[in-house]
Amino acid sequence: MKVIIVGGVAGGASCAARLRRLDETAQIIMVERGPYVSYANCGLPYYVGGLIEKQSSLLVSDVKTFQGQFAIDARVNCEAIKIAPEQKTIDLRNTLTGEVITESYDKLVLSPGAAPIRPNLPGIDLPGVFSVRTVPDVIAIKEWLGANQSLSGMESYTGFQTVIKKRAVVIGGGFIGLEMAENLLHLGLDVTLIQRDSQIIGPIDPEMARYCERFITEKGIHLLLNTEPASIQKNVKGALEVVTKAGEVYPTDIVVLGIGVRPETELAKTAGIEIGQRGGIRVDDQMRTNQPDIFAVGDAIEVKDFMTGEWSLIALAGPANRQGRIAADVIAGRDSRYRGTQGTAIIGLFGAACAWTGINEKTLKRLGDTDYEKVYIYPNSHAGYYPGAKMLAIKCIFRKSDGRVLGAQALGQDGVDKRIDAFAMAIQFGATVYDLEETELTYAPQFGSAKSPVNFAGMVAANILRGDMPITHWDQIGDGFLLDVRHAEELAVESVPGALNIDLVHLRDNLDQLPRDRQILVFCRSGQRAHYAVRILMQHGFQASNISGGMMSQSVFLRKDTVPGTLY
């Protein structure tokens, strides 16, 4: 059996290695267009920023290792350009010499990945405009930054002299855009991030993104939301300029594109392979395309969303690796199947992190699904009495009808990954919020709290579903009667106009101040004292509801401009 694998990074490399383990006799050829196989694409921005110092660190494996350990014929600088599915052949071009050869195959696996989107803007091909996909891309960025003096004229006074600081414009507020913005700032550049949408980090909901937007702004990134580039040009000083659709001009020394990626499907199309509605290669749950003996894996394919059943594009290394394994299994005659993806992901932000798993509220709304509720909680990353605890912001979405956990989003400076991992496991196994109440996670004061944030989310959600704690969100308060149960000192810092303040500890003695004919919407800093207050009020015959997340949520639901500062 002769198997050709197109693409030598996550999905392709995993497939090749797995296939060899399953079949010692197969002839395996793995071709990679670029100069390296199995490189650390997730590390590229950190190489630009200097956190990963050596270029060699980015090379996880090499042609020699594939040959030696796996007896795999790995070919770099080798581009697959055309498939003839009837003849079962593929044309391979040596990108250095231009020579084209035709190889036959018994099985073909496509793992071409996804290409950075390069919008069709005037000036997009000017020198100094970069995408970030390969090792050569980041080498070119480092060379560009190292070679040129600042031409964009950003003056900066250091305390005893004025220096010219380089500027960068990053277009796009997803993974690559944010990681590049952080790393360019880390290098000392003045960084402007332009984002077309009204939020950064598309996979999370806008109110959660608000925290991240504030945080990167505090760190020094100039963030422009609802802003689209119209063109890139060179000014008289020789600097680049990004011109927005609104006509604003941003001079810069470098433009980095982080708009997103598009599945590479050109090669697949030469074989008449079906492309799905999202623009990715369509495969079944065994990674088979519609063409016999041709499989596809990784960022180039559409996968089923585990939660919604929808086709989606997920450009993540973990799923790509698993798909590669499954394709290898199937080629070797096994019955492995891909269960779909739940889209668990994380992005680092200046030492903090934002992570998510499962379904978000935007998607539920788009699907017209109203059988859900959500809670916002703000627990400490570990016991408050042990030094170094940081506040986390967590949104947990669950089914109203049966309590099933649908999704979770979290951010903060410590322990975000751990909590989203736990939610990801819960979602994988169809857990309910009642299950999360019982979850037993590691606790010592430096690692967590006796009630972990995961327990806590479950308890709050279960309180709602059991009818113990009606809940309201800041965008639903209507003409409800607002009751603030915080201390007077807290109100001095920030308060909500029109809200009556009765400190929780005085509530039982002041019930006569509250209306019996209106919904009383209670809030505190994060929701715990409001919960206690709601319980008191309900048992005294009032209609009461807890505004989820209290002042912490209010600040992201209603006040885009202010920075609470407590979260980070």
Place this chain on the structure above:
Amino acid sequence: MKVIIVGGVAGGASCAARLRRLDETAQIIMVERGPYVSYANCGLPYYVGGLIEKQSSLLVSDVKTFQGQFAIDARVNCEAIKIAPEQKTIDLRNTLTGEVITESYDKLVLSPGAAPIRPNLPGIDLPGVFSVRTVPDVIAIKEWLGANQSLSGMESYTGFQTVIKKRAVVIGGGFIGLEMAENLLHLGLDVTLIQRDSQIIGPIDPEMARYCERFITEKGIHLLLNTEPASIQKNVKGALEVVTKAGEVYPTDIVVLGIGVRPETELAKTAGIEIGQRGGIRVDDQMRTNQPDIFAVGDAIEVKDFMTGEWSLIALAGPANRQGRIAADVIAGRDSRYRGTQGTAIIGLFGAACAWTGINEKTLKRLGDTDYEKVYIYPNSHAGYYPGAKMLAIKCIFRKSDGRVLGAQALGQDGVDKRIDAFAMAIQFGATVYDLEETELTYAPQFGSAKSPVNFAGMVAANILRGDMPITHWDQIGDGFLLDVRHAEELAVESVPGALNIDLVHLRDNLDQLPRDRQILVFCRSGQRAHYAVRILMQHGFQASNISGGMMSQSVFLRKDTVPGTLY
């Protein structure tokens, strides 16, 4: 309804607060023998070491808060001394005045906790011998250490002068013993830890404990395993001396007892409450004792082990809190039930951590359960190409028959809590190792790897169960043919006598050196290359098996005395 709760820390305080939320009209009295309610008992050792600086940080709540927020009559310095279940009364003694009053109750909740074991040794009551349970205990330890010059005569040369260093002897290698040893070392004392058993950290298996033993030894703790104290005495210089059963004498300035805890059952016994076979109060899954209207929660009770169904004693804050909630629910007329415990726990060790969940191998052996297999893996805490990655050691135990995950133990300097949390979720939901192969956890290079350690454990285990990779452990090698597939440079550092070395990359060309009539036991550094080798050998008709964990496991299975140094 009048409810009296005995004990005002984890279980009692949770019960009291929850009950108030459920029942605004109940009269709730919470009595605590000591001077503080709701104190941070898990933080006590870190207060001794100075990491938690302020005594006030240990006081999570207070009598005033219980009164104000919850309208709970919280009484400190109030010891419950006798229950009359027929009359439904309890006698309460003011520990300051000695005054005894009798209170009636409708429902009684016992949350007396567990007392540190004080072995009946000569000298156990000498000044300078301490247990660690309450805030006054640690205040006394700090005062003792602050007040006295070293009498035990440990001379230490600082580089320009000789100083007399204080010595400490800690008895017991569990949570309190290890945390106190670390904190005393942190204070500059010379610390000796005496442990009766042949390993520290009883809930993990001995080979995993071996890493921890090496690590704390490297950090400077003098560890004596298989050592039992016989007496404590004062020597002529006025210093304390711990004399072991073997007759060795350890002079010291302080003795800290960390031998374990024993459920406090004296009060329960006055009410004729049933005590279980493990010495704890016996309750049903609604926290009811055998006496009508008397409940018990927390460290004083026996709980069902979620995995084995056995009664066990679990002195942990998380379970205590949940039990308190359940007792409150049941008293308020709800049908909540305790699902048992899976014993998830973590201990910090000099910035590293050791954590576990589910069942350990010792327990399986004790139960005569042979339907299990185990894997040892040594993944990085995050992508190796991103700075700061640390090796983790993970043992995962699973059912041979159906792949169900039974337990996991992990240790390392980073990300131990996160991985054990994921395993804990998996176990809660009855996951199999095949499920773990599919698990989708957060990945970015600073947080993990595309294949997380949890996926990796699942893949290795599934390889075994599918018959793709037979496995052997170092204590089962018998007369197998040992094949080391590492590089020559690695052998120069450490090697296994009698093993043939063929570097993996040369294996296919040297198959004729291997016997066809013997089991070939393959190993490398941690098991990955050995896996590749086993696959090659099996497909070429050899009987081959991977020695799980390779050299990393060999060092703890077979070599107690050496320090590999790579893990930490």
